[in-house]
Amino acid sequence: MVKVKNKGKRLSWKPVEIDGSLFTDGGCEGLVGIEELTDYELTEENEVIDRNSKIKSKKVKKGKVDKKKKVKVEPKNIVKGLNTFTVTHSGDNCEVEGVETVCESIEESSGTIPEESFYPWTNIHVPKVIAKSLLEEGFTEPTEIQSNCIPPALKGRKDILGAAETGSGKTLAFGIPILYGIMKQKEKEQNQDENQIEEGDEEEEEEEEEEIDESADGIGCVKVMNLGPASRNMSDGQCRPLALVLTPTRELAMQINKHLLVAARYTGIKVAVLVGGMSVDKQKRLLRRMPEIVVATPGRLWDLVKTGEVIATNVRFLAIDEADRMTEVNHFPELRSLLELLNTDQASCKHRQNFIFSATLTMVHELPKHVKKKLEKQKKKGKITTDQTEGKLGKLVDLVGAKSAKVVDLTRREAVAQTLTETRVQCASPEDKDAQLYLFLKRNPARTLVFCNSIGCVKRLASLLTILDCHPLPLHASMPQRQRLKNLDRFREKEDAVLLATDVAARGLDIARVAHVAHFQVPRTAEAYVHRSGRTARAKQRGLTVLFMQPQEMDAYRKLCRTLGRNEKDMDDLPVEGELLAAIKERIRLARDIERLEQRVKRDQSKRGWLERAAREMDMLVDEEEVVHGGGGEGEKEREQLIVKRRRLSELLKTPIRPRMNNLRYPLLG
Numbered sequence: 001m002v003k004v005k006n007k008g009k010r011l012s013w014k015p016v017e018i019d020g021s022l023f024t025d026g027g028c029e030g031l032v033g034i035e036e037l038t039d040y041e042l043t044e045e046n047e048v049i050d051r052n053s054k055i056k057s058k059k060v061k062k063g064k065v066d067k068k069k070k071v072k073v074e075p076k077n078i079v080k081g082l083n084t085f086t087v088t089h090s091g092d093n094c095e096v097e098g099v100e101t102v103c104e105s106i107e108e109s110s111g112t113i114p115e116e117s118f119y120p121w122t123n124i125h126v127p128k129v130i131a132k133s134l135l136e137e138g139f140t141e142p143t144e145i146q147s148n149c150i151p152p153a154l155k156g157r158k159d160i161l162g163a164a165e166t167g168s169g170k171t172l173a174f175g176i177p178i179l180y181g182i183m184k185q186k187e188k189e190q191n192q193d194e195n196q197i198e199e200g201d202e203e204e205e206e207e208e209e210e211e212i213d214e215s216a217d218g219i220g221c222v223k224v225m226n227l228g229p230a231s232r233n234m235s236d237g238q239c240r241p242l243a244l245v246l247t248p249t250r251e252l253a254m255q256i257n258k259h260l261l262v263a264a265r266y267t268g269i270k271v272a273v274l275v276g277g278m279s280v281d282k283q284k285r286l287l288r289r290m291p292e293i294v295v296a297t298p299g300r301l302w303d304l305v306k307t308g309e310v311i312a313t314n315v316r317f318l319a320i321d322e323a324d325r326m327t328e329v330n331h332f333p334e335l336r337s338l339l340e341l342l343n344t345d346q347a348s349c350k351h352r353q354n355f356i357f358s359a360t361l362t363m364v365h366e367l368p369k370h371v372k373k374k375l376e377k378q379k380k381k382g383k384i385t386t387d388q389t390e391g392k393l394g395k396l397v398d399l400v401g402a403k404s405a406k407v408v409d410l411t412r413r414e415a416v417a418q419t420l421t422e423t424r425v426q427c428a429s430p431e432d433k434d435a436q437l438y439l440f441l442k443r444n445p446a447r448t449l450v451f452c453n454s455i456g457c458v459k460r461l462a463s464l465l466t467i468l469d470c471h472p473l474p475l476h477a478s479m480p481q482r483q484r485l486k487n488l489d490r491f492r493e494k495e496d497a498v499l500l501a502t503d504v505a506a507r508g509l510d511i512a513r514v515a516h517v518a519h520f521q522v523p524r525t526a527e528a529y530v531h532r533s534g535r536t537a538r539a540k541q542r543g544l545t546v547l548f549m550q551p552q553e554m555d556a557y558r559k560l561c562r563t564l565g566r567n568e569k570d571m572d573d574l575p576v577e578g579e580l581l582a583a584i585k586e587r588i589r590l591a592r593d594i595e596r597l598e599q600r601v602k603r604d605q606s607k608r609g610w611l612e613r614a615a616r617e618m619d620m621l622v623d624e625e626e627v628v629h630g631g632g633g634e635g636e637k638e639r640e641q642l643i644v645k646r647r648r649l650s651e652l653l654k655t656p657i658r659p660r661m662n663n664l665r666y667p668l669l670g
C-alpha cells in the first residue's frame with residue numbers, strides 16, 4: 001500500500017520515458033503513457049509524501065484498493081543515463097509490480113546531452129522531448145528543408161507544400177510538426193480533463209492525507225495514463241487516428257513508420273503502419289492499440305475505413321508523401337475516395353493541417369508543341385490564367401483541401417541531388433547492354449540498385465545475372481510482400497548487393513550507402529529518373545548514376561533532357577573498358593542462350609505437367625517416353641545444349657575480370 005502525505009497542495013505528475021517500441025510491439029494495449037509523481041519524499045518503505053499535495057485524480061479514493069490491477073514497471077535498459085521501463089499487462093488489467101527506480105524526466109535527463117546541443121532544434125521550436133531522440137540519432141541540426149518547414153508548421157500552423165532534393169530529410173520535415181501537433185493536442189485534452197476532474201473533486205482538496213488507489217491508474221509515484229480521444233474511443237473498438245501519413249508504396253510506408261518511431265521515442269505517441277500484402281487481422285490488432293498516427297498506402301487504409309476499423313473523421317494532420325505520384329490521375333482511386341471523405345466535414349477540414357511533399361512537386365513538363373500552342377491561344381483569350389507549375393500544385397492543393405499553404409521549394413534547377421554524378425553508357429544492341437551492365441557490376445562492386453521499366457525486364461535480367469553469378473535480388477509488384485521485404489533486408493545487409501527493381505523502389509526508399517544507381521532502361525518520365533537516381537547520393541553522401549541506353553531509346557532520352565532543362569550532351573559518358581568488354585562477350589552470349597533455353601525447358605515442363613494431369617484425370621494412357629523426355633527430339637536436344645553451355649560458362653566464370661593494366665578509374669566516383 002502506498003501512502004501519499006500531502007500538505008494541502010496539488011500532486012504534481014510528469015511523464016515517464018518509455019521505450020517507444022513498447023507501444024508498437026504489442027506490449028501494452030491501450031496504454032498511452034506513464035506519469036510519475038515529481039515532488040515527494042519517501043518516508044518509509046513504499047510511503048510517498050507529496051510536497052505540493054492536492055489529489056486531483058478522481059480515481060484516487062480513500063481506502064479503496066483493487067488488488068487485481070497491478071502495474072509492473074521495471075528498468076529495461078539504461079540509455080545514456082536514462083531509465084526506460086517495461087510495463088507488463090494482461091488484457092484490461094495493467095500489471096505493475098513495484099517501482100525499482102524512479103526515472104528522470106526528459107528535462108533532467110538531457111543532462112547527458114550538453115544543453116547547447118539542443119539549441120539547433122529548440123531554436124526552430126522543436127520540443128526537447130523530440131530533439132533528444134534526434135540528437136541520439138546523430139542528427140545534430142535540422143536539414144535545410146526541415147529548418148524551412150518546421151517553424152511555419154509549428155508556430156504558424158501552416159499547411160506546407162514542401163519540395164526538396166531526394167534524401168534531404170523531408171520525412172522529418174513533416175514528421176516533427178505532426179508529432180508536435182499531437183503532443184499539443186494531447187496536452188490540451190489532458191488539461192481539459194483535469195479541469196473537469198478538479199471541479200468534481202472540491203471536497204477531496206481539503207483532505208490532509210490520501211491513499212492512492214493501486215487499482216486506479218498505477219501505483220505510488222507512477223500512474224498509467226489513458227489520454228486523448230484515441231484511448232477514450234477504445235471502448236467502441238474503432239481507431240480514430242489524429243494523423244494520417246499516406247505513401248504510394250508499402251516499403252516506403254514502413255520506412256516512414258520507422259523514422260516517426262525514432263522521433264517519437266520519448267513522446268509516448270504510437271504509430272501504426274497499414275499496407276497491402278500483410279495480414280489484415282494483424283493490422284486490426286495494431287489499430288486496437290489506438291495509434292495516434294497511421295502511416296498507410298491508400299488501398300489498405302481505404303479497405304479498413306470502409307469496414308469501420310478506422311474512423312478518419314478526427315484527422316487533424318494529413319501528410320501525403322510523394323504527392324505528385326499519389327495524385328496522378330488513375331493511380332490511386334482510393335486516395336481520392338479518402339480525401340473526399342476527409343473533406344466532407346468542413347469544420348474538421350478547417351482544423352486539419354496538411355503536408356504535401358515530394359522531390360518533384362514543382363517539376364514542369366515540356367508540353368508537346370500542339371498543346372503549347374493551344375494553351376497560349378487560351379491564355380490570350382483569357383480562358384486560362386495559371387501556368388503549368390501552378391496547375392500541378394494547384395491541383396494538389398484543391399484535391400487535399402489545403403488552404404493558405406506555404407510553399408517551400410528548395411529544388412535545384414538540375415532537380416537531382418547536388419552530390420550526385422550522372423553518367424550514361426551508349427549501347428549498340430540489347431546484348432551489348434547486358435554486357436555493359438555486367439561489366440559495370442563486376443568492375444564496381446558496391447551496393448547497386450538497377451532499375452527497369454517493366455516486371456518482365458526485371459525477371460529476365462534477374463535470371464541472366466543469376467546465371468552470371470551476380471546474385472541479384474529482384475523487387476517488383478507481383479512478388480509476394482514477404483519476399484519483397486526479405487530482398488530489401490538482404491540488400492541492406494550486404495555491402496555489394498545488387499537490387500533489381502521496377503519503379504516500385506524508385507521513390508522514398510532510404511537505404512544507407514547505395515553507391516550506384518543504374519537505369520537499365522531510359523525511364524518513362526523525368527520524375528522517375530529523379531527519384532530513381534535519388535536512391536543514391538542521400539544526406540550529402542556522394543553517389544553515381546549510370547543511364548544505359550540503346551539507339552531506340554534516343555527519343556526518350558531527349559525528352560528526359562528537355563524536361564530536366566539540359567542539353568543532351570550534358571551527361572558524361574562513363575568510360576568503358578573495350579578490351580574487357582570484348583573478353584566478356586562470350587559469357588554474355590552463353591548466359592543469354594542459357595536463359596532462353598531455361599525458359600523454354602520450363603515452359604515445356606509445365607505444359608507436360610499439365611498434359612499429364614489432364615490425361616490422368618481423364619483416365620487416358622500416357623506415353624512414358626513423352627512424359628520423361630518430353631517427346632524426345634527438340635526438348636531433349638535443348639536439355640543437352642543447356643548442359644554443354646552451362647559447363648562452358650562455369651569454366652569462363654572462374655577467370656576473374658581484370659584489365660591488363662589496372663589504370664581505369666571511373667573519374668567521377670571520387
Ligand SMILES: Nc1ncnc2c1ncn2[C@@H]1O[C@H](COP(=O)(O)OP(=O)(O)OP(=O)(O)O)[C@@H](O)[C@H]1O
Binds near residue numbers: 138139172359510
Ligand atoms: N537533421 C538531419 N540530420 C542528419 N540526417 C538526417 C536529418 N534528417 C533526416 N536525416 C537522414 O537523411 C536521410 C534522408 O531522409 P529522408 O528519407 O527523409 O529524405 P527525403 O527527402 O524524404 O528523400 P526522398 O525524396 O528520396 O523521399 C535519412 O537517412 C534520414 O535519417
